[in-house]
Amino acid sequence: MFTVGDDPVKLGLVSSLARPGGNLTGVNFFGVEVVSKRLELLRELVPRIGRVAVLVNPSNATVSEPTVRDVEAAARGMGLEVQVFNASTSREIDAAFANLVRERSDAVFVSGDAFFTSRRVQLATLATRYVIPSSFSQREVTEAGGLMSYAANIRDAFRQAGVYVGRILKGAKPADLPVVQSTKFELVINAQTARILGITVPDKLLVAADEVIE
Numbered sequence: 010m011f012t013v014g015d016d017p018v019k020l021g022l023v024s025s026l027a028r029p030g031g032n033l034t035g036v037n038f039f040g041v042e043v044v045s046k047r048l049e050l051l052r053e054l055v056p057r058i059g060r061v062a063v064l065v066n067p068s069n070a071t072v073s074e075p076t077v078r079d080v081e082a083a084a085r086g087m088g089l090e091v092q093v094f095n096a097s098t099s100r101e102i103d104a105a106f107a108n109l110v111r112e113r114s115d116a117v118f119v120s121g122d123a124f125f126t127s128r129r130v131q132l133a134t135l136a137t138r139y140v141i142p143s144s145f146s147q148r149e150v151t152e153a154g155g156l157m158s159y160a161a162n163i164r165d166a167f168r169q170a171g172v173y174v175g176r177i178l179k180g181a182k183p184a185d186l187p188v189v190q191s192t193k194f195e196l197v198i199n200a201q202t203a204r205i206l207g208i209t210v211p212d213k214l215l216v217a218a219d220e221v222i223e
Contacts, residue, residue, distance in 0.1 A: 062114035121146030
């Protein structure tokens with residue numbers, strides 16, 4: 010049983026989504042696939058940006074490499090310049106922010122990564138200290154003070170995984186259970202952080218947001 014943010018077929022976990030085969034099935038919560046949409050939302054929230062810093066964890070290549078690829082592809086269509094910064098430790102996060110500010114990045118787009126989630130207070134604090142708009146995939150970082158996040162609803166993905174675990178325990182074979190793909194996505198905006206950064210959140214995004222943190 011798995012929950013993954015990338016394509017489970019590409020990762021070799023199953024032979025197909027409809028017919029997993031073997032002894033594995035699970036939930037795909039589209040961690041990487043929503044990268045371009047998240048960049049679009051960041052651009053809507055902060056229209057003035059022209060240069061975007063992408064922060065990735067090089068130790069997690071299965072996430073960092075497709076994230077960089079998809080951000081660069083989406084950025085080309087929007088006329089944005091992309092700068093990539095690496096960080097695998099707390100000290101490297103500090104250094105990356107100092108460097109991206111020195112390089113005059115207009116916003117920072119943080120890759121979805123468990124390490125970055127664990128450093129959410131540090132990331133949110135640095136973004137506020139340097140007065141730089143920030144985008145995350147994990148709502149936990151926005152709750153800690155990040156500007157915005159957009160991703161599949163992880164809680165719903167885990168709920169779906171729990172349903173499958175129950176079915177398997179009752180005798181269902183993983184090979185017969187199609188991989189479930191997330192259908193619930195959430196946009197979270199921290200309005201307090203927006204005010205600190207001097208950003209006026211467009212009414213369109215206020216209406217579209219699943220949660221606006223005051």
